[in-house]
Structures are given as C-alpha cells and as structure tokens.
Amino acid sequence: MGRTDHPVQDSLDGGATPTVLSSGMHKGRDYAWVGAGDGLRLNRYVYDFEVNGVNARRVR
Numbered sequence: 001m002g003r004t005d006h007p008v009q010d011s012l013d014g015g016a017t018p019t020v021l022s023s024g025m026h027k028g029r030d031y032a033w034v035g036a037g038d039g040l041r042l043n044r045y046v047y048d049f050e051v052n053g054v055n056a057r058r059v060r
Contacts, residue, residue, distance in 0.1 A: 020042060027033045040047045041059065048055045 023040065025037050038049055044059050045056050046059055048057070
C-alpha cells in the first residue's frame with residue numbers, strides 16, 4: 001500500500017501524471033443526433049477541434 005488506503009489518491013500525490021487516452025459523449029435515447037463535439041474541457045484547458053488542428057486555451 002502507498003501513503004493512503006486508496007491507490008488513486010496515491011497516484012495523484014506525487015505519482016505519474018495521468019494521461020487521458022480517450023473520451024466519449026452521450027446524448028440520450030430520444031432522437032437521432034448527427035453532429036460533432038467541440039470545446040472539450042479537461043481541467044483548466046478547453047480544446048477546440050478545427051480543420052487545421054486542435055487549439056488549446058487555458059480557462060481563467
């Protein structure tokens with residue numbers, strides 16, 4: 001065991017930096033949806049997906 005009883009807490013307190021490998025969206029079951037997601041927020045950054053690449057901006 002690490003410093004606490006919880007392995008997730010141990011990894012956040014000085015362990016390796018977590019990496020997001022994938023994400024998903026869920027709309028619901030009422031009507032079909034065709035579109036795109038934009039403006040993914042992870043912690044203090046918003047990622048905008050554009051034709052020429054991904055733009056990351058820090059949230060204030």
